[in-house]
Every structure is written in structure tokens, then in C-alpha cells.
Amino acid sequence: MRLEKKKIIMLAGPGYEDLEFWVVYMRMIEEGADVKIVGLNKNEEYLSKSGGLKAKSEYKASEINPSDVDAVLIPGGWAPDKIRRDKDIISFVKRIYEDDKVIGMICHAGLVGISAGIVRGKSATGSIGIKDDLINAGAIWRDLPAFRDGNLVWGRVVKDIPYYCRELVNALASGR
Numbered sequence: 173m174r175l176e177k178k179k180i181i182m183l184a185g186p187g188y189e190d191l192e193f194w195v196v197y198m199r200m201i202e203e204g205a206d207v208k209i210v211g212l213n214k215n216e217e218y219l220s221k222s223g224g225l226k227a228k229s230e231y232k233a234s235e236i237n238p239s240d241v242d243a244v245l246i247p248g249g250w251a252p253d254k255i256r257r258d259k260d261i262i263s264f265v266k267r268i269y270e271d272d273k274v275i276g277m278i279c280h281a282g283l284v285g286i287s288a289g290i291v292r293g294k295s296a297t298g299s300i301g302i303k304d305d306l307i308n309a310g311a312i313w314r315d316l317p318a319f320r321d322g323n324l325v326w327g328r329v330v331k332d333i334p335y336y337c338r339e340l341v342n343a344l345a346s347g348r
Contacts, residue, residue, distance in 0.1 A: 173204030174345040178242045183261065183284070184211045184227040187250030190220040191330050192278050193227060196245055199337040205344070210236060210244075212258055221249040233260040238267040243344055248279025248299060248329075256287040266290060269323065274343045278318075278327030278336050282306050285324070295321040297328045 180200050184193065200207050211218060211229025218227050244265055246252060255261050265288040268275055277285050282298040283305065285291045292310030297319070307313055318327045318335035325343050327336025 173202075174341055175200060176204035178205040178344050179240060180205045180207045180344075181210050181236060181241050181244045181264075182207055183244060183246045183251070183255055184209050184218050184229055185251035185255040186218050187221045187254065188218060188227060188247050189249030189251075189279055189330065190222050190225050191333060192247035192249065192281075192327075193220070194225065195333050196247065196276070196278070196337060196340070200245070200340070203341055203345075205242075208236075210261075210264075212255060212261070218251070221251075233258065233264040236264065238264060238271060238273075241268065241273065243274035243276065243340075244268045245276040245340065246278070246281035246284050248281050250280070252280045252283040256284045262288050272323050274323055274325060274340070276325040276327070276336070276340050276343075278333070279329050282311070282326075286311075290324070294324055295319065295326070296324070297326045299329055 210231050214232045216229050269290040279299045286309040295314045296306045296311035317332035318339045325339045
């Protein structure tokens with residue numbers, strides 16, 4: 173288990189993408205990480221984009237000390253457009269970035285990175301639906317399944333989850 177003692181935050185919100193949340197969540201646990209779910213409010217249940225699964229937040233962002241965390245992972249779906257409006261979530265993501273810790277973004281999650289002001293000059297990918305948003309925010313678009321640019325780990329879409337998880341595990345295991 174390559175991620176023992178790693179503390180990871182998974183962000184959740186209304187309309188999160190099922191597989192981009194749960195597959196990544198389970199993969200991190202499989203590698204031994206301690207994964208906590210953070211949402212807009214503590215103990216709030218969020219229905220997934222497909223409406224089939226629920227994720228319940230254990231904390232809200234203001235309750236987590238960024239110094240105690242190794243990574244924050246953001247699934248796609250409709251949730252990124254909702255959670256990017258929360259000043260505490262944006263502040264948390266920005267602090268993780270400034271502390272040079274891993275930030276994982278897949279599909280529409282780049283919207284949170286845009287709002288946190290952390291994508292300018294960085295290579296980025298995601299759903300084609302946010303390509304223009306990323307470019308307009310100063311990111312360099314790459315149409316690749318997954319990759320890392322510094323402490324940012326990017327995944328394109330659901331079918332690329334295996335590549336995204338591999339990049340996340342490698343980034344975290346290498347001490348980023």
C-alpha cells in the first residue's frame with residue numbers, strides 16, 4: 173500500500189460524477205490513504221449526477237487545516253460549478269496549491285482550479301466542455317487522458333480514470 177499515512181480530501185457537491193468520485197475514492201483507500209469527504213456543509217448528502225448514488229460530507233472546508241492534508245481531489249460532474257462558489261472551498265484549494273501539495277482535477281473539476289486562480293501557465297485537461305474556460309484562465313490545453321504539471325494532477329473524463337488514478341498514486345507516493 174503506497175499511500176499509507178497520506179491524508180486526502182475528496183470534495184463533494186450536488187451532481188458530482190459518480191465514477192470520478194467513487195472509483196478514485198476507493199482506489200486511494202486501496203492504496204492505504206485516509207480519505208475524508210468535504211462538502212459545502214458538514215453531514216450533508218449529495219446526490220450524484222446520475223441520481224443513483226449519494227456521498228455524505230464529513231466536514232466543510234473551514235473545519236479542515238490544510239497543513240494536515242496531503243492532497244485534495246475534485247471529481248467532475250455538475251458539482252464543480254456549485255462548489256466553486258464557496259469561498260472556504262476556494263481558499264482551501266488555493267492553500268493546498270500554495271503549500272505545493274497534490275491537487276487532482278478530472279473532467280469539470282478544472283472549474284474549481286480556475287476559481288482558485290491556480291491554472292494560469294499550467295498544462296491542463298478535462299471535459300471538452302471546459303476547454304475554453306481553462307484557456308481563457310491562462311491554462312495550456314492538453315488533450316491527454318491524464319498527466320501531472322507540478323502539483324496539479326489532471327484527468328480528462330470518465331474513461332480516463334485508470335490513468336488519472338495512476339498519476340495520483342505516483343504523485344502522492346513520490347512525496348509531492
